[in-house]
Amino acid sequence: MSHYTVAFAGNPNTGKSTLFNLLTGMRQHTGNWAGKTVITAEGEFTHNNHMYRAVDLPGTYSLYSNSADEEAARDYIIFEQPDVTLVVLDATSLERNLNLALQVLEITGRAVVCINLIDEARRLGIDINLKAISKRLGVPVVTISARNKIGIEALLDQVERVATGAFITDPMRIIYNDEIERGIAELTPMVEQMIGSKYPARWIALRLLDGDDSLLASLKENIKSKEIPEAKEVIGYGVTC
Ligand SMILES: Nc1nc2c(ncn2[C@@H]2O[C@H](COP(=O)(O)OP(=O)(O)OP(=O)(O)O)[C@@H](O)[C@H]2O)c(=O)[nH]1
Ligand SMILES: [Mg+2]
Numbered sequence: 001m002s003h004y005t006v007a008f009a010g011n012p013n014t015g016k017s018t019l020f021n022l023l024t025g026m027r028q029h030t031g032n033w034a035g036k037t038v039i040t041a042e043g044e045f046t047h048n049n050h051m052y053r054a055v056d057l058p059g060t061y062s063l064y065s066n067s068a069d070e071e072a073a074r075d076y077i078i079f080e081q082p083d084v085t086l087v088v089l090d091a092t093s094l095e096r097n098l099n100l101a102l103q104v105l106e107i108t109g110r111a112v113v114c115i116n117l118i119d120e121a122r123r124l125g126i127d128i129n130l131k132a133i134s135k136r137l138g139v140p141v142v143t144i145s146a147r148n149k150i151g152i153e154a155l156l157d158q159v160e161r162v163a164t165g166a167f168i169t170d171p172m173r174i175i176y177n178d179e180i181e182r183g184i185a186e187l188t189p190m191v192e193q194m195i196g197s198k199y200p201a202r203w204i205a206l207r208l209l210d211g212d213d214s215l216l217a218s219l220k221e222n223i224k225s226k227e228i229p230e231a232k233e234v235i236g237y238g239v240t241c
Helices: 016-024 068-080 091-107 118-123 130-137 152-164 178-195 201-209 213-222
Strands: 003-010 041-047 050-056 084-090 111-116 141-143
Touching (some): 003 091, 003 152, 041 152, 050 152, 084 091, 091 201, 130 141
Parallel strands (some): 084 111
C-alpha cells in the first residue's frame, strides 16, 4: 500500500475542514465564519488501496506572509512538499478564490483544484466550465459538495492520478512585466545555488524581489545552508514590485 500526503489549502470558509472530516472521520471544527482552523490538523484516509495522510491547513487568501496562517500554509507547501496540494475553492466566488490557486501553482504543480459548494452555485444559477478551467490551470479540476457528499469519488480519483504521477500536470505560471521577469531571471539561479533545486526557486525569487523577509527567515530556519544571506543583502537587490 503506497502512502501519500495531501495538504488542503484554500481561502477561509471554503469547506476544507468539512471535506477533511468527511474523508478522515475526524471532527475538525467547521462553521460559517472565517479562521476556524488555526492549527494544522492531520488525519488519514484510504482510496483504491492507497493510504493518504490528510493535512488541513489554515484558510488563507494568499501565501504572501501577511499573517501567521499564511506563513504556516506557505511553509508547509514549500518545505514539507506534500505529494498533492488540494486547493479547495468556493464555487460561488471563483474569481477571488482562483487567486490562491494560481499562487499554489506557482509553487507546485502537484496540485488538484477542487471547486466546492457546487450545490450552492447551482442554486444561484452559476454555470462552471470545468473543462476550460482545467485546461487553463493545467491540473485536474473537480466540482464537489463536501456537505452533500457529491463528487468525492471523482475527486479522490484525480488526487490519486496526481499522487501516483499518472497525470502529468502542466501548471499555469503567471508571466509578469519585463522588469519583474528580468529580476526573476537574475535572482533564480542565485536562489537555486543557495538552496538547491528541490525548492521552487522562481517563486522564491519573486517573493524576495517583493521584499518578503518572512520567507527568507523561513528559508534560513528550514534549510540549514550557510549560504542563505541576511534579508538586507537580498532585499533591495532587485526591482521594487
Ligand atoms: N452549501 C454548502 N455548504 C458547505 C459545503 N461544504 C462546506 N460548507 C459549509 O461552509 C462552511 C465553512 O466550512 P468549513 O469546512 O469550516 O470551511 P474551512 O475552509 O475549513 O474554513 P477555515 O477553517 O476558516 O479556513 C460551513 O458552514 C460548512 O457547513 C458544501 O458543499 N455546500
Ligand atoms: Mg477549517
